[in-house]
Amino acid sequence: MNDAAEQLLSEMVIAMYDLFPGVDSGKVQHSLSRVLSKYKIDVQEDYQYTSDLQEKIKLFITAKKVEGLSQATLDGYKIELGLFTKKIEKQVDHITSADIRIYLGSLEGLKMSTIGKKLNVLRTFFGFLAAEEVIRQDPTARLKPPKEEKRIGKSLNIEELEMLRESCETIRQRAFIEVLYATGCRLGEVYGLNKSDINYQDSSCRVIGKGNEERIVYFSPRTMYHLKKYLMNRLDDCEAMFITERRPYRRLSKRGIQDEIWKIAEFAGLRHKVSPHVLRHTFGTLTLNNGAELVAVQELLGHKSPETTLRYARITEERKREQHKKYLVI
Structure with missing residues (x-):
């Protein structure tokens, strides 16, 4: 027998003795040796x-x-x-x-x-x-995505939104609320905003969203008022739109923005209902309920498909009744 066969024989004898401690290892080796002598055996590395x-x-x-x-x-x-x-x-x-x-x-x-x-x-x-032909076949090609549970996105009603506005204690907090709601931006998008991104002529702002894709969002007159008020009261030269309140002034972190929103929500008695993403949901819901076109809201939110936008926003029962009454042909 060659070296590979000898190695296999040795390992098999040891395995047999482990399974049956009383076995005669000499007889086992002799029997296995006669069987293995009929075959050509090579050691194969287990690259897998x-x-x-x-x-x-x-x-x-x-x-x-x-x-x-x-x-x-x-x-x-x-x-x-x-x-x-x-x-x-x-x-x-x-x-x-x-x-x-x-x-x-x-x-x-x-x-x-x-x-x-x-x-x-x-x-x-x-x-x-x-x-790239690194592999011969894509193992995920036949896998179907799991069926997701249908959930209605949380959003605030107009009264709750006003409660947030009235609960702001600083001009920076009010600017947070207005910018997050009016633009429907994600937390990460607001975090990355710079003062130079603002176009004061048409009250718009350049946003870098998911996939590093750029889009334009818009401010309401109310948002522009509170944002300008906040920016004009700053005495720093930091490029970020939202900065820390203490020196050294620097871009406020995502966690910092979240904490500020939670402080406002807690003061308003809405601690468990509000987050930056809830304000994004609120933008989608209220704009759609007010008659905005789905495609327009989709573009403003930076969604690739209208189905995603529909998950973010839900139409109220009042709006459904109004639409039924307005558009039903009788």
């Missing part, structure tokens, strides 16, 4: 379990960075794919649809929408590798 995921993730992240994706998006990819590598220890070309199903199925306590987002990251990753 020598993971090259980290290497391929670096390739993917580099390519997406060149495409111009934001750092926040790249960091999100790194986190999600990093979690995946902790569960899957295979070469990417050996990863199957079953592996991914098992991985997603092991994620307990998560909402279907969260699992769907994780699958989307894997789709993007493996789709890229397949397109």
Whole structure:
């Protein structure tokens, strides 16, 4: 027997002795030796379990960075794919649809929408590798996204919005409320705003949204009044639209903006109802209920599809009755 056969014989004898401690190892070795002598045996490295995921993730992240994706998006990819590598220890070309199903199925306590987002990251990753011919087949191609639970987005009514406005104690807080509501911007978008982004002639502002895509949003006259009041009272030279109240003045963090909104909401008695994203929902709901076209609201919110906009906003019963009465042909 060659070296590979001798190695196999030795390992099999040890395994047999572990299973049956009283067995005569000499007889087992002799019997197995006669059987194995009939075969040609080679040692094959188990490349399938020598993971090259980290290497391929670096390739993917580099390519997406060149495409111009934001750092926040790249960091999100790194986190999600990093979690995946902790569960899957295979070469990417050996990863199957079953592996991914098992991985997603092991994620307990998560909402279907969260699992769907994780699958989307894997789709993007493996789709890229397949397109670049790094792998022969995309294991996510046959996977269907999980059915998401239908939820009505939370939003404030007009009375609650006015309660927030009246509960602001500083001009900066009032500017927060007005900008978040009037533009429907995401928290990260407001965080990234600079004073130079404002177009005072048409009361608009340039926003960099998801996917590093730029869009224009608009301020109401009320928003412009409170924003100008806040900016004119500042004595700093920081470029950020919203800054810290103490020196050294710098761009206010996302957490800082959230904390301010929560302070206002708590003072208004709406602590558990309000967040920056709730104000975004409120913008979508109230504008649609006031007769705005769905496509226009979709563009203002920076959504790629109208279905997303519909999830953000819900039409009130009063509005439905009004529309039924107005447009029903009788």
